[in-house]
Amino acid sequence: KFSVVIAGGGSTYTPEIILMLLDNLDRLPLxxxxxxxxxxxxxxxxxxxxxxxxxxxDPNIEFTATTDPETAYTDVDFCLAHIRVGQLPMRExxxxxxxxxxxxxxxxxxxxxxxxxxRSIPGVLENIEYMEKYSPNCWMLNYSNPAAIVAExxxxxxxxxxxxxxxxxxxxxxxxxxxxxxxxxxxxxTVRYFGLNHFGWWTSIKDKDGNEYIDKLLEHQLKYGNTLxxxxxxxxxxDNSWYETAKKVKDLTALDPTMAPNSYFQYYLFGDxxxxxxxxxxxxxxxxxxGREKRxxxxxxxxxxxxxxxxxxxxxxxxxxxxxxxxxxxxxNTHERMLLIVRNNGAIENFDKDAMVxxxxxxxxxxxxxxxxxxxxxxxxxxxxxxxxxxxxxxxxYEQGSYHKLWQALTLSKTVPSANVAKKILDDYIEANKxxxxxx
Ligand code: G6P
Ligand code: MN
Numbered sequence: 001k002f003s004v005v006i007a008g009g010g011s012t013y014t015p016e017i018i019l020m021l022l023d024n025l026d027r028l029p030l031x032x033x034x035x036x037x038x039x040x041x042x043x044x045x046x047x048x049x050x051x052x053x054x055x056x057x058d059p060n061i062e063f064t065a066t067t068d069p070e071t072a073y074t075d076v077d078f079c080l081a082h083i084r085v086g087q088l089p090m091r092e093x094x095x096x097x098x099x100x101x102x103x104x105x106x107x108x109x110x111x112x113x114x115x116x117x118x119r120s121i122p123g124v125l126e127n128i129e130y131m132e133k134y135s136p137n138c139w140m141l142n143y144s145n146p147a148a149i150v151a152e153x154x155x156x157x158x159x160x161x162x163x164x165x166x167x168x169x170x171x172x173x174x175x176x177x178x179x180x181x182x183x184x185x186x187x188x189x190t191v192r193y194f195g196l197n198h199f200g201w202w203t204s205i206k207d208k209d210g211n212e213y214i215d216k217l218l219e220h221q222l223k224y225g226n227t228l229x230x231x232x233x234x235x236x237x238x239d240n241s242w243y244e245t246a247k248k249v250k251d252l253t254a255l256d257p258t259m260a261p262n263s264y265f266q267y268y269l270f271g272d273x274x275x276x277x278x279x280x281x282x283x284x285x286x287x288x289x290x291g292r293e294k295r296x297x298x299x300x301x302x303x304x305x306x307x308x309x310x311x312x313x314x315x316x317x318x319x320x321x322x323x324x325x326x327x328x329x330x331x332x333n334t335h336e337r338m339l340l341i342v343r344n345n346g347a348i349e350n351f352d353k354d355a356m357v358x359x360x361x362x363x364x365x366x367x368x369x370x371x372x373x374x375x376x377x378x379x380x381x382x383x384x385x386x387x388x389x390x391x392x393x394x395x396x397x398y399e400q401g402s403y404h405k406l407w408q409a410l411t412l413s414k415t416v417p418s419a420n421v422a423k424k425i426l427d428d429y430i431e432a433n434k435x436x437x438x439x440x
Contacts, residue, residue, distance in 0.1 A: 018033060031060070035050065097432065104415040108148070111425050168322060195380070196387055196388060226249040226260075332365075335362050340363075344356070406426060
């Protein structure tokens with residue numbers, strides 16, 4: 001039986017991830033679940049309810065919530081890391097500052113991701129160090145954002161660490177693809193995909209007999225995007241959550257009808273539309289704080305008060321079951337094929353060996369083995385080269401405390417129109433991130 005620690009225990013996602021873990025005990029049997037966060041008060045508001053949920057499911061699973069790294073990281077097999085340095089109020093700033101200048105305001109794409117990356121790097125590195133110190137055989141399954149920049153920092157500063165960087169975005173889209181193509185489950189599909197995190201394309205979708213479905217998918221997406229026809233395509237992007245904006249995949253597919261894009265390209269390639277549909281005074285961070293955060297914290301308070309989780313409105317975070325897939329693959333050598341963010345190392349032949357790319361890998365007990373992609377076309381290569389430079393410059397800026405490197409990163413981002421605008425955004429971000437960023 002395994003012991004897991006959830007780093008970022010105070011996340012709004014934590015209770016639903018715990019429910020998901022408890023729902024998968026037949027695949028991944030657990031002896032301990034620990035929550036770890038550096039914000040005792042916030043984590044505390046979820047912990048009591050989580051303890052009740054765990055106890056009611058299986059009283060033999062030991063439950064702990066702690067702010068002490070040694071307690072958190074001692075005797076653990078898996079660390080599920082989803083930390084958010086600066087929490088949602090800083091996400092709000094990441095999003096609102098660029099919008100002041102008419103630039104995309106998103107937590108991982110464009111300036112917001114760069115700002116968030118500068119905050120996340122030290123937090124993730126610190127957690128890796130605790131893990132290495134207290135449980136050197138533990139695997140960190142890291143989905144802390146912004147995953148692309150965090151992964152580049154892991155490659156550079158912790159090249160041998162037992163960290164696997166993964167994102168749920170392609171999985172969310174594959175759930176839609178499966179529905180579009182008439183599969184019962186996305187796991188019936190074998191996909192080829194390449195790119196960077198939040199920045200990639202599907203080039204093949206096959207069924208178990210090897211029949212190819214990509215053309216059928218592209219044809220569908222040219223009409224409806226990454227949604228079913230009855231989900232409509234009314235161009236209402238005001239929600240700004242990725243699943244709402246999956247409709248924009250229609251326009252993205254029109255731009256290159258040879259492969260199926262990740263919907264996050266809307267921020268890079270149709271940034272003007274996204275800005276036009278975003279309220280600069282009320283962004284996704286506000287929606288999350290007023291919606292998911294209130295709902296989850298409210299329900300956890302109710303459970304703690306009632307002393308039972310019976311009849312809870314909290315749902316199993318099925319979208320997060322990829323974490324169990326990954327842990328199971330590592331624990332039981334299942335050789336499951338999964339999209340991971342890994343060092344390119346020649347998998348994409350005509351692309352930087354030292355770039356962190358998102359590609360299919362086979363996962364087993366010693367880690368992962370990437371699948372070869374071959375050469376990629378000029379449009380995709382051009383976009384990826386620009387974006388990977390943004391990610392690398394951000395990590396350079398963090399490493400060297402360099403104002404210029406960060407200004408260059410912002411200037412190079414496809415979402416930013418000029419060095420002029422980049423500088424304004426940068427200067428506002430420096431002011432907003434005084435507590436978090438190294439001095440530039
Ligand atoms: C997807 C992405 C995550 C991102 C999340 C944002 O799941 O893969 O990287 O954090 O969307 O969702 P939210 O509801 O917080 O806007
Ligand atoms: Mn993601």
